[in-house]
Amino acid sequence: xxxxxxxxxxxxxxxxxxxxxxxxxxxxxxxxxxxxxxxxxxxxxxxxxxxxxxxxxxxxxxxxxxxxxxxxxxxxxxxxxxxxxxxxxxxxxxxxxxxxxxxxxxxxxxxxxxxxxxxxxxxxxxxxxxxxxxxxxxxxxxxxxxxxxxxxxx
Numbered sequence: 001x002x003x004x005x006x007x008x009x010x011x012x013x014x015x016x017x018x019x020x021x022x023x024x025x026x027x028x029x030x031x032x033x034x035x036x037x038x039x040x041x042x043x044x045x046x047x048x049x050x051x052x053x054x055x056x057x058x059x060x061x062x063x064x065x066x067x068x069x070x071x072x073x074x075x076x077x078x079x080x081x082x083x084x085x086x087x088x089x090x091x092x093x094x095x096x097x098x099x100x101x102x103x104x105x106x107x108x109x110x111x112x113x114x115x116x117x118x119x120x121x122x123x124x125x126x127x128x129x130x131x132x133x134x135x136x137x138x139x140x141x142x143x144x145x146x147x148x149x150x151x152x153x154x
Contacts, residue, residue: 028124030150032056036066040148042124048074052093052111064099070111086116095132107134107142122152 028042038056045051052070057063070093076085090112097105113128125148132142 026152026154028122028150028152030148032128032146032148034146035060035144036146038066040146040150042150042152048076048087050074050089052091058097062097062099064097066095066097068095068109069093070109072111074115085119086114088112088114103137105134105142106136107132109144122154123149124152125149 026044030040032038032040032054036054036056036058038054040056041053043051050072052068052072054066054068056066056068058066070091072089072091074087074089076087091110093109093111095105095107095109097107099105109130109132111128111130113126115124115126117124127147128145130144130146132144134140134142
């Protein structure tokens with residue numbers, strides 16, 4: 001598990017992309033609160049595309065470890081505030097949920113969200129809703145909602 005986290009941080013730290021409108025790109029790390037609650041990582045690869053990952057704890061009665069990774073596409077024309085930028089984003093990814101030895105779940109995530117990038121500070125805040133189609137062990141629909149913040153490093 002430690003190796004996976006270190007590999008993810010190493011790969012994420014290799015980015016030098018910038019966010020349109022003067023925002024900060026690169027690698028971001030922060031926290032997300034909601035379902036699930038934990039750490040969040042983001043890596044900008046191109047001006048409007050990024051990878052996102054989470055290592056969190058699910059508190060929805062199941063008390064389980066939650067890992068996810070997504071590919072995100074940002075639309076910077078959705079809303080243009082005076083200071084900073086506020087893109088809408090969407091994407092696709094996967095989630096692993098470790099509940100018990102016999103009840104682990106693998107699902108496909110379809111995240112939708114919005115993020116506000118401060119113009120002169122390497123910080124963003126975000127809100128995300130995510131329908132999840134679990135495919136292992138059974139096909140079922142699940143849902144996550146989180147709010148979070150990250151600090152970015154070039």
